[in-house]
Amino acid sequence: MTKDLERDLGLGAVIAISMGAMIGSGIFILPGVAMAEAGPAVILAFVIAAILVVPAALSIAELGTAMPEAGGDYVFIERGLGPSFGTIAGLGTWLMLMLKGSLALYGGMFYINFIYQLPTWELAIPLLEATLPIPGVRALGITFALIFIGINLIGVKQTGGIQSIMVVIMLVILGVFVAATIVQVDGANYDGFFDEGIDGILGATALVLVSYAGVTKVAAVAEEIENPGRNLPLGLSISLGVTAFLYALIVFVLVGVMEADDLEGHNEPMAEATRLLFGETVIGGVPIGGLAVGGIIIAAVLALVSTANAGILTASRYPLALSRDKLFLERFEYIHPRFNTPTVAILTTGAVIIFIVATQNVDEIAKMAGAFQILVYILVCGALIAFRERDLEWYDPDFHTPGYPWVQLFGILSGIFIITQMEAREILGSIGIVILGFLWFKLYAADKVDREGVAKGLARREAGRQFVQDTEEQLERADEFEILIPIRQDVTREQEDALIHMAAPIVRQRGGHIRVVRFDEVPDQVPLDTAAAELSEADVEFEQRTDELVCDLEVPVEVGEIVSHDTRHAVVNFAERSSADLILARQEATSRLGTLFGRDTDWIMEHAPCDVVFVQHEQRTDINEIAVVTDRSPFNDPLKVELANAMADVLGARIRFLFAVDESAPEELLETIEDYHDELDDLCTVPVDSAIVRTDDVVSSLSSELESSDLVMLSTVTHRRLPDLVVEQRSDRLAAAIEQPVLLVHSKQTRRGSFLRPILDRLLFN
Numbered sequence: 001m002t003k004d005l006e007r008d009l010g011l012g013a014v015i016a017i018s019m020g021a022m023i024g025s026g027i028f029i030l031p032g033v034a035m036a037e038a039g040p041a042v043i044l045a046f047v048i049a050a051i052l053v054v055p056a057a058l059s060i061a062e063l064g065t066a067m068p069e070a071g072g073d074y075v076f077i078e079r080g081l082g083p084s085f086g087t088i089a090g091l092g093t094w095l096m097l098m099l100k101g102s103l104a105l106y107g108g109m110f111y112i113n114f115i116y117q118l119p120t121w122e123l124a125i126p127l128l129e130a131t132l133p134i135p136g137v138r139a140l141g142i143t144f145a146l147i148f149i150g151i152n153l154i155g156v157k158q159t160g161g162i163q164s165i166m167v168v169i170m171l172v173i174l175g176v177f178v179a180a181t182i183v184q185v186d187g188a189n190y191d192g193f194f195d196e197g198i199d200g201i202l203g204a205t206a207l208v209l210v211s212y213a214g215v216t217k218v219a220a221v222a223e224e225i226e227n228p229g230r231n232l233p234l235g236l237s238i239s240l241g242v243t244a245f246l247y248a249l250i251v252f253v254l255v256g257v258m259e260a261d262d263l264e265g266h267n268e269p270m271a272e273a274t275r276l277l278f279g280e281t282v283i284g285g286v287p288i289g290g291l292a293v294g295g296i297i298i299a300a301v302l303a304l305v306s307t308a309n310a311g312i313l314t315a316s317r318y319p320l321a322l323s324r325d326k327l328f329l330e331r332f333e334y335i336h337p338r339f340n341t342p343t344v345a346i347l348t349t350g351a352v353i354i355f356i357v358a359t360q361n362v363d364e365i366a367k368m369a370g371a372f373q374i375l376v377y378i379l380v381c382g383a384l385i386a387f388r389e390r391d392l393e394w395y396d397p398d399f400h401t402p403g404y405p406w407v408q409l410f411g412i413l414s415g416i417f418i419i420t421q422m423e424a425r426e427i428l429g430s431i432g433i434v435i436l437g438f439l440w441f442k443l444y445a446a447d448k449v450d451r452e453g454v455a456k457g458l459a460r461r462e463a464g465r466q467f468v469q470d471t472e473e474q475l476e477r478a479d480e481f482e483i484l485i486p487i488r489q490d491v492t493r494e495q496e497d498a499l500i501h502m503a504a505p506i507v508r509q510r511g512g513h514i515r516v517v518r519f520d521e522v523p524d525q526v527p528l529d530t531a532a533a534e535l536s537e538a539d540v541e542f543e544q545r546t547d548e549l550v551c552d553l554e555v556p557v558e559v560g561e562i563v564s565h566d567t568r569h570a571v572v573n574f575a576e577r578s579s580a581d582l583i584l585a586r587q588e589a590t591s592r593l594g595t596l597f598g599r600d601t602d603w604i605m606e607h608a609p610c611d612v613v614f615v616q617h618e619q620r621t622d623i624n625e626i627a628v629v630t631d632r633s634p635f636n637d638p639l640k641v642e643l644a645n646a647m648a649d650v651l652g653a654r655i656r657f658l659f660a661v662d663e664s665a666p667e668e669l670l671e672t673i674e675d676y677h678d679e680l681d682d683l684c685t686v687p688v689d690s691a692i693v694r695t696d697d698v699v700s701s702l703s704s705e706l707e708s709s710d711l712v713m714l715s716t717v718t719h720r721r722l723p724d725l726v727v728e729q730r731s732d733r734l735a736a737a738i739e740q741p742v743l744l745v746h747s748k749q750t751r752r753g754s755f756l757r758p759i760l761d762r763l764l765f766n
Helices: 011-022 030-066 073-081 083-116 134-153 160-184 197-220 228-257 269-278 288-315 317-324 343-359 362-389 406-420 424-445 456-475 493-510 528-533 537-552 567-577 592-596 600-607 636-651 667-683 698-708 721-726 730-737 757-765
Strands: 003-005 481-487 512-521 557-564 582-586 611-616 625-629 654-661 688-694 711-715 742-746
Touching: 011 160, 011 197, 011 228, 011 288, 030 073, 030 197, 030 228, 030 269, 030 362, 030 406, 073 083, 073 317, 073 362, 083 134, 083 197, 083 269, 083 288, 083 317, 083 343, 083 362, 083 424, 134 288, 134 343, 160 228, 160 269, 160 288, 197 228, 197 362, 197 406, 228 269, 269 288, 288 317, 288 343, 317 343, 362 406, 362 424, 406 424, 481 493, 481 567, 493 512, 493 582, 493 611, 493 636, 512 567, 557 567, 567 582, 567 600, 582 600, 600 611, 625 636, 625 698, 636 654, 636 667, 636 711, 636 742, 654 667, 654 698, 667 688, 688 698, 698 730, 711 730, 730 742
Parallel strands: 003 557, 481 512, 481 582, 512 557, 582 611, 625 654, 625 711, 654 688, 711 742
Antiparallel strands: 611 742
């Protein structure tokens, strides 16, 4: 049995990942430092840098749709040009990401330091006028680095939703900044536009290249992208275009509103510009200028420390990937048994970042990161040419780079040219990483690997994967009833067995099969393919015990495992791909406070392409009576009756319909309910009883009536967070009040009610 990987990143997530990694140092740190190199022509440096990134971005998009594997640029280079170049790319990317993370972390501390320089009246908060010395800024950066290392070590989950929100907030803040300042642009500030000459522009270009490193960051999770043929190239194009335009626009404004002496060399240009323009603005006694400066500082710190934290996460994947491919020390493959994170890789990455923050200056960090970045981009363009020029049947990308091979050749030649225009330190660093990579491969890894560029093993693996997928699609038949049983990591063996035994009668009566899929959720710090490659004792036990159970059942059962960063997305996506008719899953009772923070079960009900049933409490061995609590729901009642009839028919059980009404309910209502139950009776193929419970306390009375039943079926709907915190759903209260196993049934056709739904339910049925 092999584990599959789950694709759950859409177009929005691709854009958010790329832009979230780019909107940081390029805007908040580098404009002032770069202007010291290029003067007012610094805007050209940002535009040229974006153009230099385009060939690599397009190449990444094509390679990502042809080989949607976790690992991104390193994997593409290693597979295309061979493990020796892959070693260079892996080490170079690792260093580049550590430098980028260090730049964001160090730069963010300058914005915190900026607060101490402001008079108290400007911020309207009691701060002392002081300035942290440079060692103090470095110490603050090291402190934050230690915090982020700890976060990544314990595997605190990062979500695409938070990333998306951060990007939107950044765009809003920066948009307001541009709108408020562009009217104050002074054309005189652009006098002497080319005074620093082409050398100054190229030097600034090398400095700001790191601003665009995030555009290809999403390639590291290419295997997790949904519909990569569309979302990867489109997401990369949108994120690069929007970010480049935003950079150019903001730099245009910064140069136009600030004197050269005020901008050049500043590590916090956005805050300085806001202070100079609005620092003394007071409206209605409110220091608007102070609020504006504070807003910019908060935005900068959030963006930069978020980039730094993500940098540790992303960078640590590269030594892990190199080690997994036998190109680096084996100890970097170590995964912590409790937190399931690559401990050695994270600690080493964090230590290097701390060293960089403690010893290097902002411009030095940025230039060295840019040098390593452009080196990797050169290799990416070369890898695409290698794949294109080999006649490989399996290489069939959904997206083809326009202008091949001229775009790639331009990327290679322009990259080599820009490296030659850098300072000696960056040139020697680029040459050094190439030499180090080759020597490391020859002396350490050459005798450990037996593959070459565009390896035959890769071709066979990809072709085999496609063959399995095509065969699976051919074997699926629309007339079969399929039940998907997702097994989470916290489900016990007994609970898993109970779910399968509960599904078996339905499948036996309806025909079809059961899919039992174990969903392993790993932290964002662990690449999916790394987690999928490891077969733990729990995986082996799951496979063995499921095989043993299947032998005792008279229905076909398929078993599989899926690794993902988000189990609920993985379950829904798998149900859609496999055309499941019903999801049967375990659900523990959730507190009302838990509902407030959002439940995975609600998300699954809302997004699942099929009916969903959640099981609470332990199943009884013998089932003689199945109780169905009816509520005349146009969707859930038919589904409950269908499932109850199928189970009772196979198990030789009977069905009992129960309906609760108020003590003062009119006789006409009782007659309507009796007629309704009679109609349900006619549809069933097993013995049926029915009863109407008249009560002023529905939960108490129904729980008493249900004591004789062996299995209870209730309707459920998605929870509304605040309303359900105030008025708990009747099905939740009833399920908690009884000891029998409960099936909470939700039809895919059920319409989600408004926020008044639980209140109306309480008024009508309590």
